[in-house]
Amino acid sequence: MLEACQVSFTFKAQPPLLKSISMGVNAGEWVGLSGDSGAGKSTFGQLLAGYYLPYSGRVLVDGEKLPSRGIKPVQWLPQSPELAVNPRWRVGRVLNEAWTPPEALCRAFGIKPDWLKRLPGSLSGGELQRICVLRALAPGVRYLIADEISTMLDPITQVALWQALKAEAQTRRLGVLVISHDTALIKRLCSRHYHLKSSQLEAC
Template sequence: MLLEADGISFRYNKNSWILDNVHLKLHAGEVLGLSGPSGCGKTTLAQILAGYKRPHRGQVKLNGKPLPTKGYNPVQLVWQHPEKAVNPRWQMKKVLNERGPIDEELMKALGIEPDWLNRWPNELSGGELQRFCLARALGPETRFLIADEITTMLDPITQAQIWQVILQQVEKRKLGVLVISHEQPLLSRLCSRIITIA
């Protein structure tokens, strides 16, 4: 399995290109880091890689083919702010299974307590909510995870727990992970390779 950004360019307005001919390759079982200053287009690239936005030039390819537009997306994005990534009118059990049933073992590993399933999003902390967002993204058909500053807002204990689970998934099912962060120590610790966009 290979996820590839092939010459991606993107702009929000006519004046300036945010992304200019970006290339990257992410292999199954690989943890790749992506760094760059605030505002350089990391989140934009994350959205393009997961199929939320279309590039103006270039293509995202999954094993040489365009991303599927129907059915389950094997490239899942987890966002920096979990509270913006869940429907506030849904109880957590509905949020969790939004894209299909989630493995119980994974929920345990993420420290999701069974009684949290009956809560509403505003009854959980940011760290608790992010665990749900990660579980939701790690359905059985997920092959690549795009992690866009997913632990930036969280306490160190939750951070460590979340990365441990992700690395277990890399080992267990050859998940490919793109770790987007401006924190160099985090990238150095987790990633076998780091690329920078300016």
């Protein structure tokens, strides 16, 4: 289980953004998280993935702290994939930085071989997002934080991306936290749904 245990967080010299939040995502489970803009959804996702340390409380993965080295078992996927890659690296190098996925999985995500020879800036947002999602599926990863990953994509690309991710997550029993303003999407994908409001987490 990926657990937030009484987690609180604040940026320096600002009011508390998150207060004593506890929740968990089980292996193989899809959980949704919604909330107003600025409520702290992305910050919470980054806390779970180890990008920030909580002011108080703990984040645990299967009862242990996140490791400080190697491929982390929790991967955060941001809305803007261009922020997650080195723009000077060829896409193949970006992908292989984490692992070399099998050809069948590349096909499932609709990734074309010629993309790997190009620079990230030459791909569309949807194409680059598929690369970033596939990169996050490296061996050893057990939980994904999908933070508005389909917001900027056209409907056809959205469906293809979620279908491919759902299938792979089921095969590997990955736990997934879906962060989105789209509550209809959360209802389609997730078995549980929480809403972040006024620094508190509410079950929906």
